[in-house]
Amino acid sequence: MSSANGRPEGEGADADGAGGAEGGPPEQLALIRETVRRAKAPKAKPRTWRGAPLAKDLPVARVLVDKGVLHLDRYFDYAVPEDLDEAARPGVRVRVRFGAGGRTVRGGRREGGGLIDGFLVERVAASDYAGPLAALAQVVSPEPVLGPELLGLARAVADRYAGSLADVLQLAVPPRHARAESRDSPPPPPAPAAPDPGSWRRYGRGADFLASLAAGGAPRAVWTALPGPGWAEEIARAVQATLASGRGALVVVPAGRPTARVDAALRTLLGDDRHAVLTADAGPERRYREWLSVRRGAVRAVVGTRAAMFAPVRDLGLVVVWDDGDAGHSDDNAPFPHVREVLELRASRDRCGFLLGGWTCTVEAAQLVETGWAQPLTASREEVRAAAPLVRTVGDGDLARDEAARAARLPTLAWQVVRDGLRRGPVLVQVPRRGYVPRMACARCRAPARCRHCAGPLEAQDARALRCAWCGRDEGSWHCQECGGFRLRAQVVGARRTAEELGRAFPAVPVRTSGREQVLDTVSAGPALVVSTPGAEPVAEGGYAAALLLDGWAMLGRPDLRAGEDGLRRWIGAAALVRPQGEGGTVVVVAEPTLRPVQALVRWDPVGHAVRELAERAELGFPPVSRMASVSGTPEALAGFLASAELPPDAEVLGPVPVPAAEAARGRRPGGPPAAEAAERVLVRVPPGSGAALAAALKSAQAARTARGGSEPVRIRIDPPDIG
Numbered sequence: 001m002s003s004a005n006g007r008p009e010g011e012g013a014d015a016d017g018a019g020g021a022e023g024g025p026p027e028q029l030a031l032i033r034e035t036v037r038r039a040k041a042p043k044a045k046p047r048t049w050r051g052a053p054l055a056k057d058l059p060v061a062r063v064l065v066d067k068g069v070l071h072l073d074r075y076f077d078y079a080v081p082e083d084l085d086e087a088a089r090p091g092v093r094v095r096v097r098f099g100a101g102g103r104t105v106r107g108g109r110r111e112g113g114g115l116i117d118g119f120l121v122e123r124v125a126a127s128d129y130a131g132p133l134a135a136l137a138q139v140v141s142p143e144p145v146l147g148p149e150l151l152g153l154a155r156a157v158a159d160r161y162a163g164s165l166a167d168v169l170q171l172a173v174p175p176r177h178a179r180a181e182s183r184d185s186p187p188p189p190p191a192p193a194a195p196d197p198g199s200w201r202r203y204g205r206g207a208d209f210l211a212s213l214a215a216g217g218a219p220r221a222v223w224t225a226l227p228g229p230g231w232a233e234e235i236a237r238a239v240q241a242t243l244a245s246g247r248g249a250l251v252v253v254p255a256g257r258p259t260a261r262v263d264a265a266l267r268t269l270l271g272d273d274r275h276a277v278l279t280a281d282a283g284p285e286r287r288y289r290e291w292l293s294v295r296r297g298a299v300r301a302v303v304g305t306r307a308a309m310f311a312p313v314r315d316l317g318l319v320v321v322w323d324d325g326d327a328g329h330s331d332d333n334a335p336f337p338h339v340r341e342v343l344e345l346r347a348s349r350d351r352c353g354f355l356l357g358g359w360t361c362t363v364e365a366a367q368l369v370e371t372g373w374a375q376p377l378t379a380s381r382e383e384v385r386a387a388a389p390l391v392r393t394v395g396d397g398d399l400a401r402d403e404a405a406r407a408a409r410l411p412t413l414a415w416q417v418v419r420d421g422l423r424r425g426p427v428l429v430q431v432p433r434r435g436y437v438p439r440m441a442c443a444r445c446r447a448p449a450r451c452r453h454c455a456g457p458l459e460a461q462d463a464r465a466l467r468c469a470w471c472g473r474d475e476g477s478w479h480c481q482e483c484g485g486f487r488l489r490a491q492v493v494g495a496r497r498t499a500e501e502l503g504r505a506f507p508a509v510p511v512r513t514s515g516r517e518q519v520l521d522t523v524s525a526g527p528a529l530v531v532s533t534p535g536a537e538p539v540a541e542g543g544y545a546a547a548l549l550l551d552g553w554a555m556l557g558r559p560d561l562r563a564g565e566d567g568l569r570r571w572i573g574a575a576a577l578v579r580p581q582g583e584g585g586t587v588v589v590v591a592e593p594t595l596r597p598v599q600a601l602v603r604w605d606p607v608g609h610a611v612r613e614l615a616e617r618a619e620l621g622f623p624p625v626s627r628m629a630s631v632s633g634t635p636e637a638l639a640g641f642l643a644s645a646e647l648p649p650d651a652e653v654l655g656p657v658p659v660p661a662a663e664a665a666r667g668r669r670p671g672g673p674p675a676a677e678a679a680e681r682v683l684v685r686v687p688p689g690s691g692a693a694l695a696a697a698l699k700s701a702q703a704a705r706t707a708r709g710g711s712e713p714v715r716i717r718i719d720p721p722d723i724g
Contacts, residue, residue, distance in 0.1 A: 052135070055085035058123035061136055065098055065118040066166050068334070070703035073164040077127040079135045088136060091144030093176060094120050095137045119146045119169065143181050145173055145295060149350075150312050156345055160692075161718045162629070162699040163335020171333060172310035180289035185298035189274055194244040195237045199230050202387075203379050206234075213241040213318060213353055220347065220374040222365045223357035224607055226387040227576035229539065231357065232258070235320055236265035238355060239301050243270070247317025247352070248300035252309050252339050254328035255535075256281065257521055262303045262322075270301070278304030278311055306331055309342045318353040319343040325362040325562075325569045326535070330721050338719065340364060344373075359576045359606070360569040363562075363617065364624045366610035378607065388604040389547075389578040389585030392417070393593035410505060414548050414588045418502075418529070421546030422509055424584060426528045428537060428547040430574045431498045432554035440466065441557060442480040443487035445594075449478060454654050455620045457559045469559055470683055470723070472657040498550065499531045514538050534570035543579035545586075552591025552598070560722055561622060568597040568609055575601070623719060627691030629698055630720040632659055632681040637712035645701035648686055648693040655682035683723060694718075 062075040078096055080088050088094070097113035115137060127133060146169070154168040194214040200206030203223070212219045225231045235251055242249040253259050259279055266275050276290040276299045287307075293299050295312045302311045306329055321329070321343050329339035340356065347354035354374060356365050368374040379387075394411045410418070421427040440449040440458050449458040449466065456470025458478065466475040466488075479486050503511045511529045514520040520538035523530055530538060534555070555567035571589060579585030591598045600609035618625040631641065638656060647653070659679040686694045698716050705714065 053082045054135075055080040055082050055088075057085075058125055060124045060127045060133070061088055061094070062121045062124060063094060063096055063118045063136075064121055064165060064169070065096065065116050066170075067098075067116070068164050068167045068170070069706045070164050070699060071707035073158070073166070073703065075121055077124075077129050077133055079133040080123065081135050084136055084139055087139040087142045088120055088123070089142070089144055090120055090122050090148075091146040092120050092142060093140040093145065094118050095140055097134050097137055119173075121146070121151065141176060141178075141181060143292070145176075147295075147312060150310065153310065153342075153346060153349060156349070157337050157342055158335060159699075160341070160345070160695060161335035161337055162695040162702065162716050167334050168337070171307075171331060171337070174288050174291050174307075175284060177285045177288040180285045180292060183289065185293045185296045186273075188297055188300065191246050192240055192243050192270060192274075195240040195269065198237055199234055200237060202226060202383050203377055205375070205377060209355075209377060210238060210241045213238060214244045216245045216247070216317070218317070218347075218351055218353045220354040220368075221356070221377040222361065222369050222374045223355055223377040224361055224379070225357055225359050226379050226383060227359060227389070227572075227578075227580075227604075228387055228543070229261075229577075231322070231359075232261040232265040233269075235262055235322065235355075235357070236269045238318060238320065239266060239275070240269050242318040242353065243274075243301060245317060247315045248313035249302070249318040249320070250308065250311055250313050250316065250343075250346075251301075251303040251320040251322070252306060252329070252343065253303070253322045254326035255305060257519070258322060259303060259305060260521075266301065266303065273299070275299055275301035275303060276311075278302055278308035280305060280307045306339050309337075309339045316346065316350045316352045318355065319346050320355045320357065323358040323360075323569075323573075324356055324365065325358065325360065325566065327721065336717050336720075338721075341719070344368075358569075359572045360565075361607045361610040362569075363565060363610050363613050366607070366614045367624050370611075370614065376607070384604050386582065387580050389575055389587050390581040391575065391587045391589065391602045391604070393598060393602065394588060394590045395592045395594075410501070410548075411588075411590065414550075414590065415505070417546050417586050417588050418506070418548065421544075421584075421586065422506065422527045422529075423545075424527075425525050425542065425545035425579075426523055426530055426540045428540070428544045428574060428577065429498060429502065429529060429531045430534060430537065430547065430549050430570070431531060432534065432551050440488045442483060442485050444485040445480060445483040447480055447482040449480075449488060451475060455622070456654065457561075459559060467657075469657060471654040499529075502529050502531065532574075535573070537574050537577055539577060543583075543585065544577055545579060545584065547574055547578045547587045549574060549587065549589040549591075552589055556591065556595065556597060561617075562721070564595075564597045565610070565613060568600055568606060571597070571601050572604075572606060621685065621687070623723070625688060627686050627688070627694055628719060628723060629684045629694055630681060630717045630723065631684060631698070631714060632679055633714035634678065634712050635680050637714050638680050638682065641701060641705060641714045642682065644704060645697055647684065647697050648690045650687055650690055651694060651697075652685045653682055654685060656680040657682075691718075 059080050061078045061080050063078050064075055095115050096118055098116045099113040150172060154172055155165055158165045158168045197207040197210050200210055209219055209221055239249040239251060251262055253262060256279060259277065263277050276294050278287060278290055294302055297314045300314060302308055302313055321339050324340040331337050369376050392413060394413055398411065418427050441447060450456060451458060451468035451471060451473060453473055454468065454471045456468045458466040458475055459469050466478055499511050499513050506529060509527055509529055511531060512520065512523060514530065514532040514536045519536045523538045523540050525541040549571050555570060556563055575587045578587055589598060589601060596609060600606055631638065657680065659681045684694060695718055702716060
C-alpha cells in the first residue's frame with residue numbers, strides 16, 4: 001500500500017486521469033469531488049407526521065391539489081398536525097402526499113404517495129370522508145395567496161370554460177419567489193384627489209362617467225376612443241377617479257407597449273409607487289413582488305397584460321380592458337379564458353365599474369350595449385371628424401386602370417400621398433404579415449362564399465370541389481347569394497418586398513421596418529418610411545403625416561368569421577396614429593371601396609360596423625349571439641368523446657372536418673396529439689341561454705374520459721377565437 005494515499009501501487013493520481021504532486025489528488029479535483037458529494041447528499045423531506053398529535057381546533061384541511069385533470073377537480077381532506085396548526089391558514093401553499101390510496105395505513109393515518117403542491121382552501125372540524133386521512137406534509141409558506149374572492153372567481157372561470165380550477169389558478173397565482181416574499185410591503189398611500197375630466201369632455205357623457213367613479217359608483221361603458229395618443233391619459237384619469245373614492249382599479253391591455261404607455265400616464269398623474277405593473281415578461285421575482293404588493297393592499301391600481309386579469313385588487317372599483325379584439329387578450333393555456341369575459345365576471349361579482357375601450361368596437365362590445373349591460377361612451381361626429389385623418393381608397397377598378405400599379409406595387413394615388421407626406425414628416429406603410437390564409441369569394445362582388453347548410457366558409461384545395469370548413473359538406477353547385485355570380489376568386493397575399501420597393505422608389509428617404517424580428521416603439525418626426533406589420537406600428541412624434549394600408553384583401557380574405565372586424569380594427573389602429581385631417585393627415589387603403597369594413601374606415605364608424613355585424617350574426621346564429629365550442633382530437637378519440645357526451649338537446653354538431661396541419665402544429669400543447677398525426681375538429685353550437693349547459697356537458701364528458709385513462713387527448717375550447 002502507498003503511504004501517500006492509501007491505495008495500491010499503480011492506482012495513484014495519474015491512474016485517475018489527472019496529475020498531482022507526490023501522487024495525491026489535485027486541489028481542484030478534490031474540490032469538485034466534495035461538491036458532487038454534497039450535491040448527492042439527500043435533502044430533508046417533508047415529514048409524514050407519524051404519531052404526531054393533530055390540531056385541536058379544526059383539525060381537517062381541505063386542499064386543492066395542483067392536478068389539472070378534470071376528474072380530480074375537487075377538494076381533498078388532510079389532517080392538520082399540531083405543529084402546523086398556526087401556519088396552516090386558508091390560502092397558503094402546502095405540500096401533500098397524493099396517490100397512495102388506502103393501501104398504507106399506520107396508526108389510523110394514511111401514508112405514502114408522491115409529494116404534490118396545493119392550496120389550503122379552508123379548515124373544518126370534521127371530514128366527509130369516512131376513511132383515514134393523510135397529514136399535511138408541509139406548509140410551503142405562511143403567506144396567504146388565495147383569498148375567497150380569487151377562489152370564487154377562478155371557480156366561475158373554470159366552469160364557464162369547461163376547465164379545471166387548478167389550471168385557472170396556475171394562470172391567476174404566480175409562482176412563489178422566496179426573496180420577494182421576505183420583503184415587507186409599505187402601507188398603502190392615501191387616496192388622491194378626484195381628477196379634472198380633461199379630454200374626457202370630448203365624449204358626450206365622459207365627464208359624468210368620471211364623476212360617478214369618484215363618487216363610488218359602478219358605471220359600465222363601452223368606450224370608442226378618438227384617434228390619437230390621448231387614450232392612455234384618459235384611462236389614467238379613470239383610474240385616478242376610482243382611487244379618489246377609496247377603491248382599487250385594474251387595467252388590462254394586450255401587449256407590453258400599451259402597458260408602458262398607461263404606466264407612464266399613471267406616473268404622470270399619480271406619481272411613483274402608486275400602482276403595480278404585472279406582465280408575464282417581468283421576471284419571476286419582480287412579478288411576484290408586484291403581485292404581493294397588490295395582494296397585501298400596498299397598492300390599489302394595477303396595469304398589465306392578460307397575466308393581470310386575476311390580480312387580487314382590494315376593494316375593486318373599476319376594471320378596464322383596452323382593445324378587446326386583440327388576440328393577446330385570449331390566453332393560450334387551458335382553459336383558454338378571454339380577458340374581456342373574465343373582467344365581465346369580475347364586474348358582476350364585485351359590483352364594480354367596467355370600461356371596455358378601444359379605437360374600434362368589437363361585436364361582443366356591441367352586444368353588451370344592445371343588451372343594456374353597458375352604456376355607449378362615444379364622441380359626437382364633429383369631434384370624430386376633427387380628430388380623424390382623411391381616408392381615401394384604391395379599388396380593383398382603379399388598379400386595373402393604373403399603369404403605375406401594374407408596373408409596381410404602389411398605385412399612383414398612394415405614390416402621390418407618400419411623396420406629399422414625406423415633405424411634412426414620417427409616413428407609415430402597413431403590410432399584412434405572413435401566414436394569412438386565403439378564402440374563396442365571389443369574383444364579381446367579393447362576397448364571401450359560404451355553405452348553404454351551416455353558413456360556414458367554403459374552401460377549395462387542389463382544384464377539388466368546394467368544401468365547408470365547418471361541417472365538411474361538399475358544395476358542387478355554388479352560386480353567389482348577393483349577385484348570382486358563379487365565378488370564385490381566391491384572395492392571396494401580395495408582395496413581400498415592400499421595404500425594398502419603397503426604398504427604390506424614394507432613394508433619399510430612410511426606410512425603417514417594424515415587425516416580428518424587431519418592433520419599434522417610437523420614431524422621430526423627421527421624414528422616413530416606416531414599414532410595419534399590423535399591431536407593430538410605432539408611434540411617431542407628432543403623428544404620421546400619412547399612412548398606406550396595402551393588400552387589404554390579404555386581411556379581409558382570411559377564412560375567419562372575424563376577418564372583416566379584425567381587418568377594420570387593424571386599419572383603424574394604424575390610421576389612429578396619423579395626424580388629423582385638419583393638419584393634412586391622409587390615409588390610403590388599397591381595398592375594394594364597396595366593402596363594409598372599407599366603408600366603415602372611410603366614415604370612421606366602427607360602432608356602426610359592429611352593430612351591423614351583430615345583426616347579421618344573430619340572423620345566421622353565429623357567436624356571440626350563440627355559444628360555440630371547438631372539440632378536436634384524433635378521429636377515434638373525437639368519435640368516442642362525442643358518443644359519451646350528453647350534450648344539451650338544442651346543441652348542433654358541425655363536422656367533423658380535418659384540422660389543417662399548420663393549425664394543428666401551432667395549437668399543439670404538451671400531451672396533445674403529435675403534429676404529424678391526423679386530427680379532426682367539430683364545432684358544437686347552442687342558442688342563447690344554453691352556454692352554461694354546454695360547458696357543463698363537455699366538462700363532465702372530459703372528466704369521465706380522463707378518469708377512464710383515455711390515452712389520446714381531446715382538446716376543448718369554449719368560444720374559440722378562430723372558427724373559420
